[in-house]
Amino acid sequence: MARVGICIGLALLAAPLGPLQALAQAYQCRMPRQLAPPKPVTRDGPARPRPIAGYTLAASWSPDWCKTHGNPKAMQCDTRFGRFGFILHGLWPEAARGLSPxxxxxxxxxxxxxxxxxxxxxPSPSLLVREWAKHGSCMTKDPAKYYRVSAILWRSVHWPDADRLSRKEDLTAGDFRNAFLARNRDWPRKAIGIHLSRRGWLREVRLCYGADFRPLACDxxxxxxxxxxxxxxxxxL
Structure with a gap:
């Protein structure tokens, strides 16, 4: 099984992204033609290289983030650049036990x-840079490979209609998982992590994978x- 996982992982790292860009659940997306060179990232903790036992694909629900944390002029929240639903927060390597790499x-x-x-x-250049520096650097030495794997996994996910779900009376996390499974039939139910605010608003969905990049039950x-x-x-919206 370990050799299978390694082969699948190497295949993902080597695979071309293809002619289409990987998109967030974007109602619209209009990005600037040019970006300024990225600035170095300041660490928020110690370096922690550890063996990788799995991965988390973290998706933020953008409307909630923009309401509670976002700068209205930030690219993610500024309607000049688009209107977004789920966006990729990042792809995170996980250790078998304890703290993550x-x-x-x-x-x-x-x-x-x-x-x-x-x-x-x-839709945030600074977040892309930070995710590479904090998480991707523990997976590969090449940021292009990290983004390529992230995009391949991201494009493989089919998101439920969160706008429709938001109008359902007595909505539960189970309803969301049911809607996700209806569009992603091969996923184990326990591989779908849902994280809410203290007041019960959807913040983030965390999809769990094994070392072979196949869906696996979350801890x-x-x-x-x-x-x-x-x-x-x-x-x-």
Whole structure:
């Protein structure tokens, strides 16, 4: 099984992204033609290289983030650049136990052209740079490969209609998982992590993978909210 996982992982790293950009659940996406060179990222913790046992694909619900944390002039929240639903927060390597790998040796910053290619998936140049430096550097020495794998996984996910779900009375986390499974039939239910605010608003969905990049049941930390928990989805559109 380990050899199979390694082969699949190498195939993802080597695979071309193809002619289409990976998109967020974007109602519209109009990105600037040019970006300024990225700035170095300041670490928020120690370097922690560790063996990788799996991955998390973290998707933020953009309307809620823009309502609670976002600068209205930030690319993600500024309607001049588009209107977004789910966006890719990042692809995170996970250890078998304990703390996750982070802040491994990142020897190069992504080029602006590289970042631009993925802005409709993650509409924040600074977030793209940070995710590479903090998480991607523990997976590969090449930021292009990190973004390529992230985009391949992102494009493989079919998101449920969150706008429709937001109008459902007595919505629960189980309803969201049911809607996700209806569009992603091969996914294990326990591989769908849902994270809510203290007031029950959808913040993030965390999809769990094994070392072979196949969906795998989340641990308790990543699984988050139970099926019977009431939840709300801020539309913001």
């Amino acid at each position: 982070q802040w491994c040796a990142a020897t190069q910053l992504p080029r602006p052209q590289m970042l631009h290619k993925h802005l409709c998936m993650t 308790t930390r990543r699984l988050g909210t139970r099926d019977d928990t009431a939840m709300k989805i801020w539309r913001g």
